[in-house]
Amino acid sequence: MCRNGKKLLAVNKRNQKTATGYRREITSYECESCHGCPFKKDCIKGNNCKTPFEDRNKTLSVSRKMEEKRAECLERITSEYGTHLFELKKVS
Template sequence: FRYQEIVADAGYESEENYLFLEKNGQSSFIKPMNYEISKTRKYKKDIGKMENMEYDPEKDSYRCQNRKMLTVQYQRKQKTATGYLRTVTVYQCHECKGCTFKEKCIKGNNCKTPMEKREKRLYVSKVMKQKREENVKRIISEYGNQLRMNRSIQAEGSFANVKEDMNFRRYLYRGKENVTAQSVILAIGYNINKLHHKIQNGRTGQHLFALKK
């Protein structure tokens, strides 16, 4: 048996994970790292963000607030902690001199280059961008919302039930084997209790809680 839909929180989003799931024939329902902040007014009005710039797929270029072009300069490889190699495309604008939007567009107070000499750059992983866009379409669908709601209930709610309802606050034994054995017994007890409630409420064939209408 293999789960077809993988639901996870923002901490699990990465290009490597997206490709891993795709290779295994599974669909990702992962909340993007910038999902919550991207809905804020401040984020949407940040003219320096790639997401707020106009992209031309034919010319493979971005257009900034001042209608200047950011074109491809070069590509570079980046290696993650797990050894995965990803390709980053660098876009740059060469018409930033005298731009009235410069201070709002170019960020980074630690840069030693004076602001008047700096030019806008974007570092874009095209694979990550594509996979994130595909993933967002899934998670904002009705089924995606239902899966994410159930992840919150089943993952976060389980800790609350074990700690509060079952009053399990600490392990009674030491050592990995003993802790594992106690964890398994605890999980069996929790699952039997959950099954009992499902039988009592007539929900044995229902795997997901329905969204409230």
């Protein structure tokens, strides 16, 4: 959902390989219509587009694997063991 409450629809999926050889699947989402949206100026960034600003819709790209890895890291950091290691690091 966008800030204005409209649904972002998946428009395509693509596989990408980074310079280090990491492979990821990226899903691109696009808003149904941003016409008349009061948040459009804050939401849509970038001036390198040939499409006029009035005709553009919000797009968003997400890597599910990256989201999973972030969640795992957050879980490890906030665990009892992770907070204990952080405390030890602060002392030294």
